[in-house]
Amino acid sequence: MENYNESRNEAWREQLRKSKTAKERNNIARVEMPQLDPAYRITCNEEVNQGINAEQAVLEATRCLDCPNPQCVTGCPVGINIPKFIKNIERGEFAQAAATLKETSSLPAVCGRVCPQEKQCESKCIRLKMNQPAVAIGYLERFAADWQRNNTEQEVPPMKPANGIKVAVIGSGPSGLSFAGDMAKQGFDVTVFEALHEIGGVLKYGIPEFRLPNSIVDYEIEGLRKMGVKFEKDVLVGKTITYDDLHEQGFKGVFVGSGAGFPRFMDIPGENLIGVMSSNEYLTRINLMSAGRGGDTPVMQGETIAVIGGGNTAMDSTRTALRMGAKRVILVYRRSEEEMPARREEVGHAKEEGVEFMTLHNPIEYIGDEKGHIKAMRIQRMELGEPDASGRRSPVPVEGAIEEIPVDIVIVAVGVSPNQLIPRSIEGLDVSRRNTIVVNEETMQSNIGDLYAGGDIVRGGATVILAMGDGRRAAQNMAKQLLGE
Amino acid sequence: MNKIVSKQRFSENVTKLVVEAPLIAKARRAGHFVIVRCGEKGERIPLTIADSDPAAGTITLVIQAVGDSTRKICALEPGEFLTDVVGPLGQATRIENYGTVLCCGGGVGVAPLLPIIRAMKEAGNRVVSVLAGRTKDLIILEDEVRASSDDVIIMTDDGSYGTKGLVTAGVEEVIKREKVDKVVTIGPAIMMKFVSLLTKKYKVPTEASLNAIMVDGTGMCGACRVSVGGKTRFVCVEGPEFDAHEIDFDELLMRLKM
Numbered sequence: 001m002e003n004y005n006e007s008r009n010e011a012w013r014e015q016l017r018k019s020k021t022a023k024e025r026n027n028i029a030r031v032e033m034p035q036l037d038p039a040y041r042i043t044c045n046e047e048v049n050q051g052i053n054a055e056q057a058v059l060e061a062t063r064c065l066d067c068p069n070p071q072c073v074t075g076c077p078v079g080i081n082i083p084k085f086i087k088n089i090e091r092g093e094f095a096q097a098a099a100t101l102k103e104t105s106s107l108p109a110v111c112g113r114v115c116p117q118e119k120q121c122e123s124k125c126i127r128l129k130m131n132q133p134a135v136a137i138g139y140l141e142r143f144a145a146d147w148q149r150n151n152t153e154q155e156v157p158p159m160k161p162a163n164g165i166k167v168a169v170i171g172s173g174p175s176g177l178s179f180a181g182d183m184a185k186q187g188f189d190v191t192v193f194e195a196l197h198e199i200g201g202v203l204k205y206g207i208p209e210f211r212l213p214n215s216i217v218d219y220e221i222e223g224l225r226k227m228g229v230k231f232e233k234d235v236l237v238g239k240t241i242t243y244d245d246l247h248e249q250g251f252k253g254v255f256v257g258s259g260a261g262f263p264r265f266m267d268i269p270g271e272n273l274i275g276v277m278s279s280n281e282y283l284t285r286i287n288l289m290s291a292g293r294g295g296d297t298p299v300m301q302g303e304t305i306a307v308i309g310g311g312n313t314a315m316d317s318t319r320t321a322l323r324m325g326a327k328r329v330i331l332v333y334r335r336s337e338e339e340m341p342a343r344r345e346e347v348g349h350a351k352e353e354g355v356e357f358m359t360l361h362n363p364i365e366y367i368g369d370e371k372g373h374i375k376a377m378r379i380q381r382m383e384l385g386e387p388d389a390s391g392r393r394s395p396v397p398v399e400g401a402i403e404e405i406p407v408d409i410v411i412v413a414v415g416v417s418p419n420q421l422i423p424r425s426i427e428g429l430d431v432s433r434r435n436t437i438v439v440n441e442e443t444m445q446s447n448i449g450d451l452y453a454g455g456d457i458v459r460g461g462a463t464v465i466l467a468m469g470d471g472r473r474a475a476q477n478m479a480k481q482l483l484g485e
Numbered sequence: 486m487n488k489i490v491s492k493q494r495f496s497e498n499v500t501k502l503v504v505e506a507p508l509i510a511k512a513r514r515a516g517h518f519v520i521v522r523c524g525e526k527g528e529r530i531p532l533t534i535a536d537s538d539p540a541a542g543t544i545t546l547v548i549q550a551v552g553d554s555t556r557k558i559c560a561l562e563p564g565e566f567l568t569d570v571v572g573p574l575g576q577a578t579r580i581e582n583y584g585t586v587l588c589c590g591g592g593v594g595v596a597p598l599l600p601i602i603r604a605m606k607e608a609g610n611r612v613v614s615v616l617a618g619r620t621k622d623l624i625i626l627e628d629e630v631r632a633s634s635d636d637v638i639i640m641t642d643d644g645s646y647g648t649k650g651l652v653t654a655g656v657e658e659v660i661k662r663e664k665v666d667k668v669v670t671i672g673p674a675i676m677m678k679f680v681s682l683l684t685k686k687y688k689v690p691t692e693a694s695l696n697a698i699m700v701d702g703t704g705m706c707g708a709c710r711v712s713v714g715g716k717t718r719f720v721c722v723e724g725p726e727f728d729a730h731e732i733d734f735d736e737l738l739m740r741l742k743m
Contacts (some may be wrong), residue, residue, distance in 0.1 A: 195571060195703050196571075196703075197522055197529075197568070197569040197571070205705075233569070234569050234570065234571040235508070235571075236571060236572070236574070236703065239512065239572065239573055239574060240508050240509060240512060240571070240572065240573070241508055241512070242512075261703060261704045261705045262704050262705075262707075262719075263705070263706065263707045265707070265710075265717065267717070271717070272710060272711075272712060272717065272736055272740065274739065274740060274742070277706075277707070277708065278706055278707040278708075280705055280706045280707065281706035281707055281708045284705065284706050285706075289528065289529070290526055294526055295526045295527075295528070296524070296526055296527050296528040296553060296554050296557075297528040297529070298528075371739070371742070372736075372739035372740070372742070419703065419704055419705065420704070420722070421703060421704060421722065
């Protein structure tokens, strides 16, 4: 908190605070995110949210009261100095706003797009207590990061002199990139090993470009390269090289951010029919392999596509299916819309684009034709019962309420389990029954002293920003350990 | 980027490539596969490793041109590059001294079978190999197989080489004449299905190597799922070899048509 107060007490901040009354600030309405028209956007892969302009950003930043005890910062897993970057926007110092973001976040342009701000920083905004909408912190973050990318040369943030200590990162998704950036800043010699042929992990293979353009991810990766981070593609640690090989090559610390690799299925009859696939398969084919968009990889097309699940991946799958030309896309979710884990914004976008919502329904069987291709799904109607362990009201079947709906493709998006490849290949590593790597939650250190882990391989299935927060904490603690502090 | 060191054409559609991949050459064991990509928009294609030379830093791949991507790979010349090679993937074959091992390969399946034949021989087994193909030209790697086998039986559909008949006839001949402790089969799914039915009849434990459709090869997508003993398994991570008598070959054959 000291750090936040220090910057708050700077003369320009005090002046800026006094330049407008609270009432003036309160009278400004929250900015709306400009979006592409739904009818147009489903014909292409362009980014739906267009971003706010400088004028809108300054006005929105003015809504921030710059409170003495800012709670927004407590809602940010990487601890961005939110009031400082917002007030820099208000005074028109956009480059300094971006630099503030970069102090603690390696991927601000990514976070500004995919973070669930409404559940994090924005959920703590003082304005909510005044019965007003929160300051649009996420939109402002995106604005500052985009402004910098579009208006300045990419700069290397302040870095400590090289200390010559080599550290390895397994996986180039959000936790690995965040870890790599922080370690590089501290002077470490960082190499990231990626199993796939593209750097970026879930940011590339999972999140579609209409939500997060690849060019933005590539820009952030380029920034890390400029900081000296090395990337090795097509290397599967545990297979191509072993954990012991890493030690032989002189790596003194290893961070595992290998993600949640294994798609879950529901174990219902007909799930192995042709045309039933995981959301990971569907999205990987299209996002990573450019299937249907000039890539050599094929992807199945169909007129009627059902997506099973209620998370962001389910929303991404429905909206991708529309963009691939499906005539009818049905989202099947066993609870009600209220319990959906997906972001409200994604749910809203999916609806605007014409996705049909069949909430309180659950597939119980898939029916195939004589060639083994799915032709219909049997759907059980559900109702909400008592709350379960997760606090959400658990769905129970309504007896006899079963219907059959013809479908061409079913995409199963009911979650993922951690990828066992790496945990299995490291002898003595403490792994949970769910195949996650067990770490000290404060330090992210595993039972093997030089091995840290974070992101979905620890959490089982979480968000980009939580993964980044893990990478950041692991970096702080590994750096302390290796520097003997 | 992985350089093609040498190339040999076995037949019109079957090509052998020796490819630079030093880390994989060192790490791979019999039964492992790699995923290769040719071109920036290229598909990820799983290929079982037929051989490797750790000293030279190369692996040997045998590719059958069946679609656009495999045709592109077969068209590469020495000095040109594969865009990506990642591996070794999958579980290595369990090699031990079983006694007598019958290794049965069909068509291009003989290529991934070869390292298993060698490893089984090295482990002290008596190795009988049955190689099958539609016609004489499609019998590959015969000399290499002979060098590590105690006996070799060749079957062709048209009788142009070896004995005329299906692979199962050759397998049955061996099982009838001597005690076989283990069968390993690699080839087209339909061939493996019938080999499996036969060895089940004779109660000989059998492993089949499944080259199902794969996308990422690391367990991420589940495209390669197959039912084994009533449970869904992922070929790329848990395979590619499974107990043949437990595999649902009819479902596999159906899924291979997609």
